[in-house]
Amino acid sequence: MRFDGKTVLLSGAAGGFGSRAAEVFSERGALLVLSDLDGDALQAVAEAMPGDVVWLAGDVRDPASHDALVDLALSKYGRLDIAVNNAGIVCPMQRIPETDPALARQVIDVDLMGVFYALQAQLPVMSARFAEEGTPAAIVNIASAAGLVGSPFLGIYAAAKHGVIGLTRSAAAEYGRKGVRINAVCPSFANTAMLTDYLDAAPAGREAAETALTRGIPMGRIGQVDEVVQAILFAAHADNSFMTGETLSVDGGLAAV
Ligand SMILES: NC(=O)c1ccc[n+]([C@@H]2O[C@H](COP(=O)([O-])OP(=O)(O)OC[C@H]3O[C@@H](n4cnc5c(N)ncnc54)[C@H](O)[C@@H]3O)[C@@H](O)[C@H]2O)c1
Known part of the structure; x- marks a missing residue:
């Protein structure tokens, strides 16, 4: 799978899946726009990329950070082909009554609202380009096996990730005729x-x-990072042209039983 000349925006780019996905996209010809909350780690990742890259630290809880990233893609490369909404956090494994409500709110804000704000910024730009030029685009949201099945001791995380899948399916229905495919990758426990x-x-x-x-x-x-990255590339690639609103489980069969 090559991505020559494709502009790829990736959040959580300093983390396990994000940094490796950035590297593989870059090796395969993509032009990168990288973001993460951790600016120093982000810079280190960006500077190690073999190809074109711009980066901007930001918090996915801030709607303006998503607008800034889309603007950066447009000003640097003139377009946005692919977005991977990957930034996320998890909370300590606890039963629901013992989960700190402030922490629970944070998980919802980062994992669910972060994807919502990302879609708000990305979809209009991608669909406008499709309307003008007929060029399709793709969004990959990183959900989780916890978005598909109940997850004891990770209740609020499961709620946020179920929400990401709800957003993914809804966006796919809204933008099916507007040239944007939106899919979710659902890893289980992986080595990050x-x-x-x-x-x-x-x-x-x-x-x-x-x-x-x-x-x-x-x-x-447990899963390996590259096993998840392969699914991200597949979901994003233009050859995968009729798949939208789908969840790709990369979980060793966890959600199948
Ligand atoms: N590793 C797993 O087992 C696993 C399983 C299922 C789903 N996931 C999901 O995969 C995605 C990536 O996780 P990972 O395993 O690479 O974890 P990671 O902790 O290695 O990376 C997450 C990255 O997101 C960044 N981040 C956190 N909060 C942020 C914020 N508010 N704004 C911007 N960036 C922020 C972090 O700085 C970090 O670089 C997450 O959405 C996670 O929920 C991971």
């Missing part, structure tokens, strides 16, 4: 800081925590 930080802090130790997490996964292991 989001998971490894949790495993390293587990009171029972990393090995026991990993065994407990993977017990319900038919393939019996």
Whole structure:
């Protein structure tokens, strides 16, 4: 899958999936617009890219940050072909009554409202270009297996990710005739800081925590970053031209059972 000359906007670009996806898009010819809350880490990722890149630190909870990224794509490259709405956080694993409401609000604001604001900024620009030139565009929202099935001890995260899938399907229906495909990638536990930080802090130790997490996964292991990145590329690629409103599970079979 090549992305020569395609403009790709990626949020959460300093993180596990984001930084690797940026690298692979860049190796395959894409022109990058990268963003993350962590400006220093973002700069380090951006400076390591083999191809064209611009970056802007920002918080996905701020609607203006999404407008600024779309403006940056237009001013630097003249268009926006692909957006990967990937930034996200998780909260500590706790039952719903024990979950701190302030933390729960933060998860909704970052994981759900962050995608909502991103779509608000991206869809008008992408659909306007399709109306003018007939050039289609694609958006990939990073949801989770927790967006498809209930997730004990991650209730508010599951609610936010179910919401992302609701937004994805609704946007796909709204923009099916306007040249924008919108799909969601749904990883389960994969090998990024989001998971490894949790495993390293587990009171029972990393090995026991990993065994407990993977017990319900038919393939019996956590996922690798590249396994998720492949699905992001597939969802984004122009050859994948009739798939929209879809959820791609990359979860070793977790959501299938
Ligand atoms: N790793 C997993 O097991 C897993 C599983 C399912 C879904 N996901 C989802 O994948 C996406 C990427 O996660 P990851 O595993 O690469 O985690 P990560 O922690 O490595 O990366 C997340 C990135 O998002 C950035 N970020 C956090 N809050 C932000 C904000 N308010 N504004 C802008 N950027 C912000 C962080 O700085 C970080 O660079 C997330 O949406 C996450 O929910 C991850």
